[in-house]
Amino acid sequence: MGNLGRVIRRALCALAGLGLAAAALAGPAAAEGRIRIAEQYGLGYLPLHVLRHQKLIEKHGKELGLDVTVEWVQLSGGAAMNDALLSDSIDLGSAGVGPLLTIWDRTKGNANVKAIAALNSMPLFLTTTNPNVKTLKDFSDKDKIALPAVKVGVQARVLQMAVEKEFGEGTFDAFDKLTVSLPHPDATAALLSGSSEITGHISGPPFQYQQLRDPKIHKVFSSYDVLGGPHTFNLIWAKEAFRAKNPKTYRAFLGALKEAMDVINADHSAAADIYLTQNRGDLDKAFVISILNDPDNRFTVAPARVGAFADFMHKVGAMKNKPASWQDLFFEDLHGETGS
Incomplete structure (x- = not known):
């Protein structure tokens, strides 16, 4: 396993x-x-x-x-x-x-x-362990993004809004296929362990800040940028x-x-x-x-x-x-x- x-x-x-x-x-x-x-x-x-x-x-x-x-x-x-x-x-x-x-x-x-x-x-950060990912356009089908609830949670909605902002009207659900449902503590543990199966995570405090203390994890975007403010x-x-x-x-x-x-x-x-x-x-x-x-x-x-x-x-x-x-x-x- x-x-x-x-x-x-x-x-x-x-x-x-x-x-x-x-x-x-x-x-x-x-x-x-x-x-x-x-x-x-x-x-x-x-x-x-x-x-x-x-x-x-x-x-x-x-x-x-x-x-x-x-x-x-x-x-x-x-x-x-x-x-x-x-x-x-x-x-x-x-x-x-x-x-x-x-x-x-x-x-x-x-x-x-x-x-x-x-x-x-x-703010909610999208973080990743994939060094090749700088923007949403760099994600591929090999990446998996952890969320507490796929498609329906606030993290899922922020991702959909970010995708539509990046790729254009009507593309909001293009990344749904990349998402998996995991509680924040488990998703954070997966990223920190260097899991090849979970390469991204949208969470919230303190998890995103905890992740960014590790040099192999970086931020792709903040939801404040997506929404235009707090x-x-x-x-x-x-x-x-x-x-x-x-x-x-x-x-x-x-x-x-x-x-x-x-x-x-x-x-x-x-x-x-x-x-x-x-x-x-x-x-x-x-x-x-x-x-x-x-x-x-x-x-x-x-x-x-x-x-x-x-x-x-x-x-x-x-x-x-x-x-x-x-x-x-x-x-x-x-x-x-x-x-x-």
Whole structure:
């Protein structure tokens, strides 16, 4: 079995375990005072790590006269996140812009899933170990690009947008055949090991920065170049019914999320400690702080360029419904923010 085979087998075993974890949370929609939240891998989910570590949801619940029980599960990829939400295995799902737009479109007029808030604005890098690849035009059928979810995740949409920008209108899916689905940790391990089977990866912090510390890995593009500037990477969303039936729990979560943003932006050192504690990784603290200090990485509840993703997905037929503005995608609690 090659490196890719071993990586995929490990990923499948991990996902099987995550499936059991999600199943353990399955059941009726949560009652007021209980909330089930799914998170993913990476520094983009730092606001969730902070509010989890500091029990901020519980704190804000008490301020509202409510004892809140919080249950957590970790999933990989937007498709798994949305399936868990629609099956009522979780109450809040978190992933990239692509999966949000997919589930918003799919449930419009029914479950009415909307975003609660953005979690950040962060660039996504396409990295590669192939020294001959300087631009997208240099990739060949021998290359394989790892993504957490092919065709549907935010990384997949960024790649499609980049391909169309490079090769012209209507070519957006030309690279889909080069993509394979792997969780970020496994794809990063494959690149760092020099795998001949995985030669590219679109990820996010901290994985892309970790990869670029290795001299045999280089950056092909940043999503900020593709989108024309900073854009939202991750968001968190819920069904309209959860918000309606659990108003205090919902308010406690949103208040906790905003406080978590304040914690991160006020003290990068403390935020790095929390990230390392929650993730039990082998990254050094100084490295994590350097990522947080990068002005391209912003922790904010306000969305950025979400509309650009929606326009693209509607154009290529990935969405039936086109939002009139970014506010259509979010519950009204956030409509006062300056977003796009």
